[in-house]
Amino acid sequence: MSALTFQLKNAPEERLDLSPLTPDRLSGLKAKDIEALSIGTTRVPATVGDVFKVKGKDASKVVFVGTDARCDKIGAGMAEGAIVVDGNAGAYLGAGMKKGRIEVKGSAGVLAGASMAGGVLDISRHAGERAGGINVGETLGMRGGVLTIGGNAGPLLGERMRRGLLIVSGDAGDYAGARMVAGTILFKRGVGANAGFGLRRGSLIFAKEPKTILPTFGDCGVLEFDYFRLLERWLRANSKPVKLGARARRLMGDMSVLGKGEMLILA
Amino acid sequence: MADLKIKGITVVETFAEAFPMVGTRVVITAPTLKWALIAAQTMTGFATSVIACGAEAGIDRILSPKETMDGRPGVAVLLFTMDAGKLQTQLRNRVGQCVLTSPGSACFAGLEGEKKLKLGASLRFFGDGWQMSKVVGGRRFWRIPVMDGEFLCEATTGLTKKAVGGGNLLVLGKSHKAVLAACERAVEAISEIEGVITPFPGGIVRSGSKVGSKYKGQIASTNDAYCPTLKAAVKTELPLSVEAVMEIVIDGLTKESVAKAMHAGLHAVAKGGAKEGITHITAGNYGGNLGPHHFHLKEIVA
Numbered sequence: 343m344s345a346l347t348f349q350l351k352n353a354p355e356e357r358l359d360l361s362p363l364t365p366d367r368l369s370g371l372k373a374k375d376i377e378a379l380s381i382g383t384t385r386v387p388a389t390v391g392d393v394f395k396v397k398g399k400d401a402s403k404v405v406f407v408g409t410d411a412r413c414d415k416i417g418a419g420m421a422e423g424a425i426v427v428d429g430n431a432g433a434y435l436g437a438g439m440k441k442g443r444i445e446v447k448g449s450a451g452v453l454a455g456a457s458m459a460g461g462v463l464d465i466s467r468h469a470g471e472r473a474g475g476i477n478v479g480e481t482l483g484m485r486g487g488v489l490t491i492g493g494n495a496g497p498l499l500g501e502r503m504r505r506g507l508l509i510v511s512g513d514a515g516d517y518a519g520a521r522m523v524a525g526t527i528l529f530k531r532g533v534g535a536n537a538g539f540g541l542r543r544g545s546l547i548f549a550k551e552p553k554t555i556l557p558t559f560g561d562c563g564v565l566e567f568d569y570f571r572l573l574e575r576w577l578r579a580n581s582k583p584v585k586l587g588a589r590a591r592r593l594m595g596d597m598s599v600l601g602k603g604e605m606l607i608l609a
Numbered sequence: 610m611a612d613l614k615i616k617g618i619t620v621v622e623t624f625a626e627a628f629p630m631v632g633t634r635v636v637i638t639a640p641t642l643k644w645a646l647i648a649a650q651t652m653t654g655f656a657t658s659v660i661a662c663g664a665e666a667g668i669d670r671i672l673s674p675k676e677t678m679d680g681r682p683g684v685a686v687l688l689f690t691m692d693a694g695k696l697q698t699q700l701r702n703r704v705g706q707c708v709l710t711s712p713g714s715a716c717f718a719g720l721e722g723e724k725k726l727k728l729g730a731s732l733r734f735f736g737d738g739w740q741m742s743k744v745v746g747g748r749r750f751w752r753i754p755v756m757d758g759e760f761l762c763e764a765t766t767g768l769t770k771k772a773v774g775g776g777n778l779l780v781l782g783k784s785h786k787a788v789l790a791a792c793e794r795a796v797e798a799i800s801e802i803e804g805v806i807t808p809f810p811g812g813i814v815r816s817g818s819k820v821g822s823k824y825k826g827q828i829a830s831t832n833d834a835y836c837p838t839l840k841a842a843v844k845t846e847l848p849l850s851v852e853a854v855m856e857i858v859i860d861g862l863t864k865e866s867v868a869k870a871m872h873a874g875l876h877a878v879a880k881g882g883a884k885e886g887i888t889h890i891t892a893g894n895y896g897g898n899l900g901p902h903h904f905h906l907k908e909i910v911a
Contacts, residue, residue, distance in 0.1 A: 486744075505744060506744075507745075524742070526743065543741070545741075545743070565758055566758055567752075567758070567759060568638075568679050568681075568715050568758075568759060568761040569743060569750070569752055569759065569761055571679040571680050571681065572678055572679045572745055572750065572761065573743075573745055574680075575678065575679065575680055576745045576746045579746075580746070602738075602739070602741070604741075
């Protein structure tokens with residue numbers, strides 16, 4: 343069976359709420375029922391059939407083609423299956439997702455993977471502010487799963503993150519890992535100001551030394567971490583190879599709060 | 610009884626009687642194989658028999674850096690006891706005192722298992738609040754600060770209730786030297802089998818026991834039927850020419866692995882043939898009423 347495909351007919355007139363179009367919610371629905379699903383967010387009614395050309399049957403793999411930055415909540419809260427986005431995604435991409443896999447070939451808007459609890463979210467290009475951060479109505483950011491951003495990430499990346507792994511290949515904005523409770527963020531390139539602001543626990547791993555480091559982080563010197571070997575092998579096995587080595591400078595902080603978090607700057 | 614003969618050695622038609630045990634497996638890594646082995650040997654020291662050691666333990670096999678979770682040389686260790694509660698205590702104490710303390714070591718789960726045993730989940734308290742938990746690929750690891758850096762330890766490891774303890778071979782021969790050499794060969798062959806250990810010193814036990822004693826409070830005593838110096842006084846199992854008997858005890862994660870180990874051991878003993886001085890290969894049992902697992906030598910030979 344071919345993947346259930348939603349091809350955008352024209353650039354949408356309004357922001358769309360695509361949260362009903364996840365594998366778990368679509369399974370068992372007939373083509374007619376799917377086309378009748380309401381995805382509009384204004385007083386002008388909009389159904390799937392109005393906006394998308396629907397093809398294929400296998401709801402365990404959902405494909406979006408030609409989507410743009412107004413296509414919000416793709417894969418939000420999804421609990422199984424796979425979604426591929428051949429285009430860009432709007433806000434709340436994979437927000438609160440529990441399981442499954444989302445792959446975006448373009449960029450994502452704000453709050454991508456916000457408060458996600460599990461699963462894998464891969465964004466090939468950029469992500470807006472608060473990726474892996476706190477979803478609306480939640481008190482904590484990401485609490486599980488793996489979020490990778492191939493390009494740059496906006497400010498407040500992984501804000502109040504609780505668990506899980508976040509990888510940024512490009513530059514991250516200001517206040518990355520702010521108020522983090524636990525979890526791991528791996529920065530492959532630069533990071534903006536105030537990284538780790540209010541960090542309680544959790545690890546910020548930097549491949550490159552940040553330009554500025556908050557004065558509330560204390561230096562432990564360059565040390566060896568077996569944890570890196572473990573992480574590096576897992577990353578390689580999951581086709582996200584990053585050379586970590588085993589040595590890093592460890593800074594503990596944020597000492598203005600609990601201070602049990604760490605920055606690990608690869609040496 | 611139609612005893613079998615291999616290369617002139619009599620394989621007695623009898624069976625080894627073995628018991629159900631609970632077992633676990635952990636992987637110890639270190640900067641070098643030398644230090645992984647030191648940690649593993651320390652952890653599995655004084656673990657020959659549950660009778661007085663609390664556990665039976667040994668090295669399963671050596672792992673190459675490619676096979677371990679952190680890419681360092683490793684050693685897989687097996688630990689067996691009679692029940693899950695004792696296994697948990699033994700695991701915590703042994704890893705806590707012998708692996709945590711060993712320079713550069715790390716400790717990982719070595720078994721999926723039907724149930725979980727706490728590993729780092731209890732040892733983390735050594736970190737006094739400075740320990741950090743990291744989840745990698747859905748598995749939780751604890752980073753416990755120690756004086757040479759960090760002790761990385763997986764939170765849990767698996768437990769199996771299908772383990773088997775007490776698979777055995779008895780080797781009878783005309784000289785101590787010949788029996789020791791044959792048994793050494795057998796232990797070597799058994800060490801190649803995965804999922805089994807030979808917990809006694811060097812894999813060999815020379816003081817096989819029988820249940821009970823003439824003394825009150827002594828639960829096991831010397832197996833007089835196999836003591837060459839008592840041939841004239843007891844109901845001996847030994848021909849006059851036999852000078853020494855040694856036993857190889859095998860514990861394994863499964864019944865199948867124990868059978869495989871007994872097969873490898875038996876053939877390794879027989880390799881030198883009767884001309885080397887080995888006369889009989891037999892096995893120890895208690896009449897078949899105590900242990901549910903019976904390994905018949907004539908089936909093991911095949």
